[in-house]
Amino acid sequence: MIDLYDYKKGLQEDGIIFSFSGPMSHEIIEGIGSAIRVKIGEGEDGDRKAALKVFAIFVEQVENVINYSVEKDSEDSQLSFGIVVIGKKDGSFFISGGNKIYTQKVPTLRTNLEKLTHMNKDELKVYYKEKRKAAKEGDSKGAGIGFIEMARKSTKPIEYSFEDIDKDYSFFTIKISI
Amino acid sequence: MENLQIEAKKSSPEIDFNAQTNILLIKGESYPENTVLFYEPVFQWLETYIESLEDEKVVFNIELIYFNSSSSKVLMDLFDTLEEACEDGKSIIVNWIYDEENEASQEYGEEFAEDMDALSFNLVEK
Numbered sequence: 001m002i003d004l005y006d007y008k009k010g011l012q013e014d015g016i017i018f019s020f021s022g023p024m025s026h027e028i029i030e031g032i033g034s035a036i037r038v039k040i041g042e043g044e045d046g047d048r049k050a051a052l053k054v055f056a057i058f059v060e061q062v063e064n065v066i067n068y069s070v071e072k073d074s075e076d077s078q079l080s081f082g083i084v085v086i087g088k089k090d091g092s093f094f095i096s097g098g099n100k101i102y103t104q105k106v107p108t109l110r111t112n113l114e115k116l117t118h119m120n121k122d123e124l125k126v127y128y129k130e131k132r133k134a135a136k137e138g139d140s141k142g143a144g145i146g147f148i149e150m151a152r153k154s155t156k157p158i159e160y161s162f163e164d165i166d167k168d169y170s171f172f173t174i175k176i177s178i
Numbered sequence: 179m180e181n182l183q184i185e186a187k188k189s190s191p192e193i194d195f196n197a198q199t200n201i202l203l204i205k206g207e208s209y210p211e212n213t214v215l216f217y218e219p220v221f222q223w224l225e226t227y228i229e230s231l232e233d234e235k236v237v238f239n240i241e242l243i244y245f246n247s248s249s250s251k252v253l254m255d256l257f258d259t260l261e262e263a264c265e266d267g268k269s270i271i272v273n274w275i276y277d278e279e280n281e282a283s284q285e286y287g288e289e290f291a292e293d294m295d296a297l298s299f300n301l302v303e304k
Binding site: 026029030034048049052053055056059060063125129132133145146148149 | 188189209211243244246247248250251254279280281282289293
């Protein structure tokens with residue numbers, strides 16, 4: 001018998017409201033997304049604006065895992081593994097997502113993200129519109145503007161990290177605060 | 179021309195394109211599993227519809243509570259298509275309808291409006 005109480009207490013201490021680690025699918029976005037909107041947006045101290053923002057970031061992060069995680073059961077599997085965590089600390093919400101990527105993708109991703117951290121809101125808006133107009137990027141399964149979208153909604157610069165797993169793989173984490 | 183009607187689902191909006199009244203509607207939420215696949219019939223219908231237009235006045239109502247970044251790209255493509263049609267002499271107006279509490283929707287509407295020239299793009303608070 002595994003006792004999850006300590007695990008739950010640990011999450012609570014870190015202010016984590018929601019945590020999911022495992023295979024991601026579109027149904028996760030729809031199902032858990034709705035629960036998040038109700039949890040944050042409704043009730044006595046409900047904040048509908050925050051709920052919609054947190055949900056928007058959650059959608060982009062789960063879609064990133066689905067589209068870009070290289071951790072799959074098989075090559076053509078629809079299920080991509082990753083982790084998404086939503087919490088609240090010192091009055092602000094944070095949404096963190098992580099997944100395994102190819103180490104060779106790290107430099108490009110780092111450059112792209114670093115660029116976003118140095119842009120102010122107006123620059124992000126211009127860059128967002130420019131990228132949205134442009135044609136789809138090489139291996140981009142979404143519109144390729146998810147990170148800019150997240151950076152625009154974030155109240156502070158996006159935080160990210162890359163952890164080496166082995167010579168071929170790295171673990172990518174991104175954190176957005178609202 | 180036949181009308182196009184698609185029921186709203188949890189992550190895809192209601193589509194109600196009426197070629198008789200020339201009132202077109204996209205309403206709900208947009209973060210479908212496959213954005214391109216979902217909007218393919220929408221663009222196909224519009225292409226034929228725009229070609230068939232003479233001097234009818236078209237009203238395109240868009241009321242989206244939430245849309246993800248790949249839907250944002252699709253909306254941009256949609257407005258570009260409508261803009262081109264207007265440059266071609268067609269008469270189309272877009273009503274971007276938002277709830278007063280939904281700041282994000284208002285901001286996105288304003289940003290789309292900035293990029294449109296020939297297309298009349300109205301922001302309408304509910």
